[in-house]
Amino acid sequence: MAVDALDAKILRLLLEQPRTSAREYARILGIARGTLQARLDRLERDGVITGTGPRLSPAALGHPVLAFVHIEVRQGQLEPVAQALADVPEIIEAFSMTGGGDVLTRVVARDAAHLEDVIQVLVRLPGVVRTRTEMALRERVPYRMLPLVEAVGRAAGPGR
Template sequence: MAVDALDAKILRLLLEQPRTSVREYARLLGVARGTLQARLDRLERDGVITGTGPRLSAAALGHPVLAFVHVEVTQGHLDDVGDALAEVPEIIEAFSITGGGDLMTRVVARDAGHLEDVVQRLIQLPGVVRTRTEIALRQRVPYRMLPLVDAVGAEAGRQR
């Protein structure tokens, strides 16, 4: 799906001002409301916009410890283990990966003891061979999309 310069401007506004109305976005961009709505609908339909909900803080929810747990899985059990991981509320993301392990999870916990309990739960899942845990000390670059949107928009503008 090609994102053009106007799409990039729309995405930038959505990221910078998520609570603004469609009418106000159209006014700020100098386009018709119908044009803006059609663009938003297309961006959602094409999977560029995947959600509009708030981003929540695990730390503010009482889970300040963040760890990355690599999970090695018995061959042929990746889907089963992936389904089981989805049942663990402290796992906020999980990915199939290449390299040293089969899955990488992002796990939050109340403290080190709680993290150990979560890891022990993972080790007991059928199909899990071993885990390796790395605790995050400090976030250096927060989740962000704006620099990527700007780069995509600039590239689209140069290709005109």
């Protein structure tokens, strides 16, 4: 799906001012509200906009420890393991991967002992061969999309 310069401007506003109304976005951009809504609908339908809810802080929810757990899975067991991982609330993301492990998970925990408990749950899952854990020390670049949106907008060329 091609994102043009106007789409990039809309996305930037959504990222920078997420609580602003559609009417105000349209005013800022100098476009009709209907045009804005049609663009938003298309961006959602095409999977560019995947959600509108708040980003929550695991640390503020009492889970300040962040770890990346690589999971090696027995051949042919990826789907059942992935389904079982979805039942572990401390796993906030999981990806099938190439390289050293089959699945990479992002795990949050209350403390190191809790992290160990979560890892023990993972190693007992049917189909899990072994795990390797790396603890994050400090976030250096927080999750962000604005630089990518700006680069896409520049590549799309001049627009409204």
